[in-house]
Amino acid sequence: MSSETPERAKAVRQRSSISDAVWSLVAIVVALIFFFPLYWAISNSLRRPAETFTVAGLGIPFVDFTPTLENWRSQVMVPEAYAAFTNSTLISLMAVAIALALGLPAAYALARFKFFLIPNKDLTVWFLSQRILPPVATAVPFFIVFSFFDLLDSRIALTLVSATFILPFVVVIVRQTFYDLPIELEEAALVDGASHFTAFWRIAIPLAMPAIAASALIMFAFAWNEYLFAVILTVKDAATMPVHIAGGVDTRGVQFWFVAVRSLIAMIPPVLLALLAQRYIVRGLTLGAVKG
Amino acid sequence: MRWTSRIKFVFLLPAVLWVLVFTIFPLGYSLFLSVHHVEREVVVTGREQVPVLNKDGQPVLKKNGEPRTKTVVKRELSTTFTFAGLDNFLRAFRDAEVATSVRITAIFVGAAVAIEIMLGLALAWLFNRRIVARPVLRSIMILPIFATPIAVGYLFFTIFYEVGGPLAFLGVPWLSHPDWALASIILVDIWQWTPFCFLVFLAALQGIPDELIECAALDTNSEWDLWREVVLPLLQPVIILVLLLRLAEAFKLFDIVATLTKGGPGIATQSYSYLAFTRGFKLNDFGYASAMAFLLLIVVMIVVTAFFKRLRRAYE
Missing domain, CATH: 1.10.3720.10 (MetI-like)
Known part of the structure; x- marks a missing residue:
């Protein structure tokens, strides 16, 4: 029993650290979703007018288009x-x-x-x-x-x-x-x-x-x-x-x-x-x- | 231990007087307006010839040396009040657009507030776990609450844009279909106010003593049972408070409608506040707008009464 208890405790701890990682990931995704509209405004503000609707994907500056401070x-x-x-x-x-x-x-x-x-x-x-x-x-x-x-x-x-x-x-x-x-x-x-x-x-x-x-x-x-x-x-x-x-x-x-x-x-x-x-x-x- | 010196009135009265002047007086005036037909028109009270002046303030002269003149029309805004009894109120009850706006506002309030509270609870549960970078993520979640609503409306206009917007791939007619337009408004409200519910619930959760949870956890293995039987009952007063605050706030829905849809398509997203506003300030029908505002006030007062009892307890 004395050898089993630490084993079990370790298993529980391991499981909980895995689930902590999963839930952390979920929390990060949630925060990103809530941040998205603000991010989209920043991205829009850095595009040339013609690029507003043509930029593909998530419109990441430098990756999807060349940002400009013109606007x-x-x-x-x-x-x-x-x-x-x-x-x-x-x-x-x-x-x-x-x-x-x-x-x-x-x-x-x-x-x-x-x-x-x-x-x-x-x-x-x-x-x-x-x-x-x-x-x-x-x-x-x-x-x-x-x-x-x-x-x-x-x-x-x-x-x-x-x-x-x-x-x-x-x-x-x-x-x-x-x-x-x-x-x-x-x-x-x-x-x-x-x-x-x-x-x-x-x-x-x-x-x-x-x-x-x-x-x-x-x-x-x-x-x-x-x-x-x-x-x-x-x-x-x-x-x-x-x-x-x-x-x-x-x-x-x-x-x-x-x-x-x-x-x-x-x-x-x-x-x-x-x-x-x-x-x-x-x-x-x-x-x-x-x-x- | 509280002092009783009469000096207390010097501290308190300025604020009380201010609120009386700027809240109670307008409300009384609004009640007066609501039982009157108010007509505002510009009346010409006279015409006058005045010399034209140049930038330096000198009169401009014609070729023959006489000062150039122009006609100035004197106008005065005249407001007339005719007693109307309950006409304005009865009109509101018969007005089909009012009925539509009541239905829209009810759907909005019900759906938005219910989803915000449930999502807020779920997020509070999530953020109450051992997650990485909690302070940073929590700060990000605070951002929407204080984002200028008018600006938020326009931001979401770009997000709901059906050709090339970031949500275009879903193929949803966000702002052009009556039902989806209302759903869009609800979605924006959820984005802005779920974080508020979440923050308050998280604060309340973290206020529950750990020992209490640990004690209760001895009796059950399921986290669901723990929540249902211990945590939710403990949170109940806070949930009701948030519910009432959100209800009172949601009834006022105006800013998002004013920017995102302007009440459209057609009148599909014309909220009650927005309709009262347009009746008052676009059609200059102040008596009717005041009556509409008063009816809204009565509904909100019912909510406030419930709210008042709850709040009183919080200030014991």
């Missing part, structure tokens, strides 16, 4: 693309700034103070429940109100709306982080005569910085990607990347090589930023319900 060069030079990129960046940054300014104190209040009239958790859920509102329900009123104030096609209008729909993310992500911080540090400061604002600004905020930064990145990505409000509230001067991509196609038919470049330019910032915030994505996307 990238001509798209980056387009002034509208440049303007849209600037608009998207500015609007998203300003919206994130507003959301942080409003959301951080609110998150702190929900984590540290006790509210009596409406319990804390109901306030939290109220904040995030508006994530669930269908945008069409508020789009018409926004359009009419902003046209009344002559703010259509201005960065301000879209910034205000974006700040509103990204606000729940900072509230739910950072509330939990504040809640998990040891309260003793802040209480010691209060005993020493510091105000609640000092405790919030000097102690809680610096300690919660990683979560705050992650929530800012996630909010930036959401503000950047938003289309419905953007297409309603902006036309030309304040048009964002999504509006720019959608507009360019209507006028000239679909030019695959340019579409690929534009789509990639639009996608790269939010996707990269989200990768940086990986650790907080689950918490953010489940509105704080799963800690991840």
